[in-house]
Amino acid sequence: xxxxxxxxxxxxGASADDGAARRLAAHRRxxxxxxxxxxxxxxxxxxxxxxxxxxxxxxxxQAAFMFGSPSAIAGFLATMAMDGxxxxxxxxxxxxxxxxxxxxxxIGTLIGLSLWYSRFVSRVIExxxxxxxxxxIIALAPIIxxxxxxxxxxxxxxxxxxxxxxxxxxxxxxxxxxxxDQINLMRTLGASKFQIFRKLVVPASLTDIFAGxxxxxxxxxxxxxxxxxxxxxxxxGHAIFKAGSLYIIxxxxxxxxxxxxxxxxxxxxxxxxxxLLMPWRRLG
Amino acid sequence: MNAVDTPAxxxxxxxxxxxxxxxxxxxxxxxxxxxxxRIVPVIGDLSLTLDEGEIVAIVGPSxxxxxxxxxxxxxxxxxxxxxxxxHGKPIAGQPSGVGYMLQKDxxxxxxxxLRNVMLxxxxxxxxxxxxxxxxxxxxxxxxxxxxxxxxxxxxSGGMRQRVALARTLVNDPDxxxxxxxxxxxxxxxxxxxxxxxAKLVRESRRSVLLITHDIEEAVSxxxxxxxxxxxxxxxxxxxxxxxxxxxxxxxxxxxxxxxxDYVRRIWADLDVTRQ
Numbered sequence: 001x002x003x004x005x006x007x008x009x010x011x012x013g014a015s016a017d018d019g020a021a022r023r024l025a026a027h028r029r030x031x032x033x034x035x036x037x038x039x040x041x042x043x044x045x046x047x048x049x050x051x052x053x054x055x056x057x058x059x060x061x062q063a064a065f066m067f068g069s070p071s072a073i074a075g076f077l078a079t080m081a082m083d084g085x086x087x088x089x090x091x092x093x094x095x096x097x098x099x100x101x102x103x104x105x106x107i108g109t110l111i112g113l114s115l116w117y118s119r120f121v122s123r124v125i126e127x128x129x130x131x132x133x134x135x136x137i138i139a140l141a142p143i144i145x146x147x148x149x150x151x152x153x154x155x156x157x158x159x160x161x162x163x164x165x166x167x168x169x170x171x172x173x174x175x176x177x178x179x180x181d182q183i184n185l186m187r188t189l190g191a192s193k194f195q196i197f198r199k200l201v202v203p204a205s206l207t208d209i210f211a212g213x214x215x216x217x218x219x220x221x222x223x224x225x226x227x228x229x230x231x232x233x234x235x236x237g238h239a240i241f242k243a244g245s246l247y248i249i250x251x252x253x254x255x256x257x258x259x260x261x262x263x264x265x266x267x268x269x270x271x272x273x274x275x276l277l278m279p280w281r282r283l284g
Numbered sequence: 285m286n287a288v289d290t291p292a293x294x295x296x297x298x299x300x301x302x303x304x305x306x307x308x309x310x311x312x313x314x315x316x317x318x319x320x321x322r323i324v325p326v327i328g329d330l331s332l333t334l335d336e337g338e339i340v341a342i343v344g345p346s347x348x349x350x351x352x353x354x355x356x357x358x359x360x361x362x363x364x365x366x367x368x369x370x371h372g373k374p375i376a377g378q379p380s381g382v383g384y385m386l387q388k389d390x391x392x393x394x395x396x397x398l399r400n401v402m403l404x405x406x407x408x409x410x411x412x413x414x415x416x417x418x419x420x421x422x423x424x425x426x427x428x429x430x431x432x433x434x435x436x437x438x439x440s441g442g443m444r445q446r447v448a449l450a451r452t453l454v455n456d457p458d459x460x461x462x463x464x465x466x467x468x469x470x471x472x473x474x475x476x477x478x479x480x481x482a483k484l485v486r487e488s489r490r491s492v493l494l495i496t497h498d499i500e501e502a503v504s505x506x507x508x509x510x511x512x513x514x515x516x517x518x519x520x521x522x523x524x525x526x527x528x529x530x531x532x533x534x535x536x537x538x539x540x541x542x543x544x545d546y547v548r549r550i551w552a553d554l555d556v557t558r559q
Contacts, residue, residue, distance in 0.1 A: 181390055184360050188384040189404040189455070199403070203394045280393050280435040 068250035076254035085239070090258050093224055093236040096152060097266065100159020101220035107160070108167025109209055115168075116175035116201055117193070133165040137223055141230045155227035155235070162223030163216040170215070174208025175201050207281075210274045217266045221259065236262070305372040307459045307491050308334040308357070313366030314516070315349070315356055326352045328516025329366070334459065337489035339482070339531075341502035344512030345554055350495045353517065354463050357493070358384055370459075383457035387464040389448040391436040397423065397447045398432035404455040422450040426480060442473035449477070453484060460485065460492045466501065475534045478505055483532040499554070503527075503546045504537035511553045521553050 050070045057069040064072070080086035115122040140161060148154035178201050186196045228237025236259050243251035275281070315327040326349035334340050344350055355361045357368060359378045368375040370382070391400045398419055405415035423432055426446045436444055445465065452460060466474045482505055485492050496502050502509045503525055513520040527540040537543060 179388075179390070181386060181388055182392075184355070184358075185384065185386075185390045186403075186407070187360060188358050188378055188382065189407050190378060190380070191407045195407055199407070200392070203392070206394070278394065280437060 065247075066249065068253050072250035073253045073257065076248075076251045077257060080239075080251075080254060080258075086254075086258060089234055089236045089239045089255070090262055092152075092234045093221075093228065093259070094262055094266075096155040096159055096224035096227070096235065097217075097220045097262070099156045100223055101163055101216060101266070103156065104160040104163025104220065105167045105213060105216060108164040108169075109171040109212075112168040112171030112173075113175050113197075113202060113205060115172050116197065122172070122176075129165065129168060133169065137162045138226050141226055144227065145231050150231040150233075154230075155224045155232070158227035159220045159223035162219040162226075166216050166219060167209075167212050170212030171205055171209050174205030177208070178204045206278055210270070210278070213270050213274075214267060217270060218263060221263050221266070225259070306333050306335045307371055308332075308493070309367075309369040309372075310357070311367040311369075313353075313356065313363045313368060315352055315361070315363050316516075317352075325516035327356070327363070328518055330512075330518050331366075332510060332519055334491050334493055336458075336491055337486070338508065339485065339492040339494065339506045341494045341496055341506035341509045342512060343496060343499055343502050343509060343550065343554065344517065345514050346497065348512050348515055349517045350512065351463055354384075354461055354493075354495055357461060358382065379459075381456075381458045383452035383455060383460045385448055385452045385460065385462050385465045387467045389436070389444040391444055391447055391451075393436055396433050396435055397428060397439065397450075400436065400447055401450045401454050403451060408455075419450070419454050422454045423447070425484065426450050426453075442469055442477060445469060445473075445477060446480075449481060458490055460490060460494075462492060462494045464496050464498075465494075467496070467498065474501070478534045479532060481505075482534070486532055499547050499550050500538065500543075503543060503550065504534050505531075507531075509546070509550060511550060514555075523550060 053067070054070045057064040057067055077086065080089075115125070137158065141158060144154050144157050144161070148157045182200060182204070183196060186200055191199065224235070225237035225240070228235040229241050232238040232241075236255050239255040240252050240259075243249075243255060310330060310332045313327055313330050314325070316323050316325045318324075330353065332340070332342075342350060342353070352361070356363050357375075357379075359375055370379040391397075392403070395403070398416065401419040401423060402415045405418065406412075410418075420432060423429065426449060428443065428446055428450065431439065431443065431447075436447065439447065445468075448465070466477055469477065478501065481492075484490075494502070494506060499509075503523075504527075506525055509523040509525060510519055511521045511523070512518070523546060525546060527537050527542050527546075529536045529540045531537065
């Protein structure tokens with residue numbers, strides 16, 4: 001954590017000497033090498049898995065039908081990319097996921113943080129939150145379709161519902177987890193409750209909020225896809241469902257690959273935003 | 285709790301009290317906690333006075349309620365009985381002109397050193413440029429010139445505690461309440477920060493109430509050392525420290541002839557017995 005802990009004496013304007021700079025550079029090189037090795041191993045593992053899959057299905061028509069094969073999946077991906085359905089479906093599911101993710105997290109985080117204000121209110125609603133959180137979202141899907149129709153709105157609603165309780169709980173945990181001594185310090189500095197909230201509780205909760213954001217990317221995607229399973233005319237969930245019911249297994253996997261790619265891109269964006277909003281986390 | 289109807293003064297320097305009024309008078313304060321329906325007395329009939337420009341150290345056996353006392357003085361918790369007077373006025377809410385510093389530096393990790401120091405001024409609504417300027421001055425005084433834009437995670441323990449000290453001093457408090465602020469630091473860093481603190485406090489005639497378990501620290505820095513009893517805590521003995529040296533040099537203080545004698549007597553007074 002604290003790289004500078006070893007020299008606790010305070011030397012103003014001290015700079016690293018040449019030897020230290022050399023050691024630092026060597027250390028950086030070693031770290032880069034270690035990272036490269038991890039990535040190479042990951043690629044090798046994936047390649048070995050795909051080769052095994054391809055080999056096992058190459059001479060066995062039944063296995064090829066049941067499990068598809070990497071080459072068939074690649075073929076379907078190429079076809080879907082060519083006819084534009086891949087982009088269209090990914091775009092639709094992406095929009096649903098993103099909107100559900102945003103709406104769910106904004107609502108959940110706002111409620112979760114503001115619950116810090118009143119111990120009374122948070123105690124009153126606690127059992128209701130737990131009850132709502134324990135409902136499997138898929139069980140709500142039929143009602144959501146009835147309420148919001150078969151279009152985009154119902155998918156966003158599903159996605160939002162998958163996200164909102166998690167966002168509420170993680171942000172509330174962050175808010176109530178703020179160090180009591182830190183609150184006391186703010187009070188001795190003369191801070192009002194709102195100032196404590198604004199200047200301490202909200203920024204201190206960011207770590208937990210972002211942990212929630214990373215978690216809910218996947219939940220938002222599940223919500224959108226489950227919504228598409230129930231009733232839809234486009235989207236990756238629709239493509240998976242349709243290909244599955246027609247027994248076109250490689251096409252199911254092709255749509256799954258697109259789904260995974262979408263999840264990775266969204267997670268990557270959340271990570272970037274986190275680094276942007278919390279620059280102090282990179283240090284130390 | 286007494287004097288509920290006196291409005292709390294929000295921040296700023298304390299209103300001037302008549303000359304000669306000690307900044308802090310504690311009279312017969314008692315405080316108990318309710319632990320599962322059993323009443324545990326923590327402070328029992330404690331009285332003390334802090335004079336202007338005086339450094340008073342409070343030492344006591346572990347768990348004697350030193351921190352409870354400090355929180356009571358800060359207005360963070362209310363005493364059961366007794367009177368606390370800041371500048372002659374009964375305590376109501378958070379006393380103004382009082383700085384508070386703990387062993388934990390409590391720096392906000394998302395703020396740079398400068399912005400951490402500015403926190404109190406910001407809360408009081410001081411303009412940004414004014415707050416920045418005043419914070420820079422205090423950071424420079426504490427030898428942190430050039431570290432203003434550093435985040436706390438990139439600073440050493442000693443530097444972090446200096447930033448915490450700057451955050452306390454920038455509000456220009458006339459009384460500092462310190463709860464073992466140097467306890468987590470290594471010996472050399474501790475001596476340096478103690479010396480700097482003593483210098484800054486004495487040149488501006490601020491008063492300090494320092495809670496510590498380090499008897500040597502207490503004797504080297506304080507004008508008076510108050511020894512507390514075991515729970516329920518009261519004042520057991522008060523030592524006026526006269527080392528005959530410059531009181532801003534911790535090394536000179538520790539080397540002065542009377543030093544070890546005070547330490548030995550206070551140690552004996554603490555009555556530390558093996559468990």
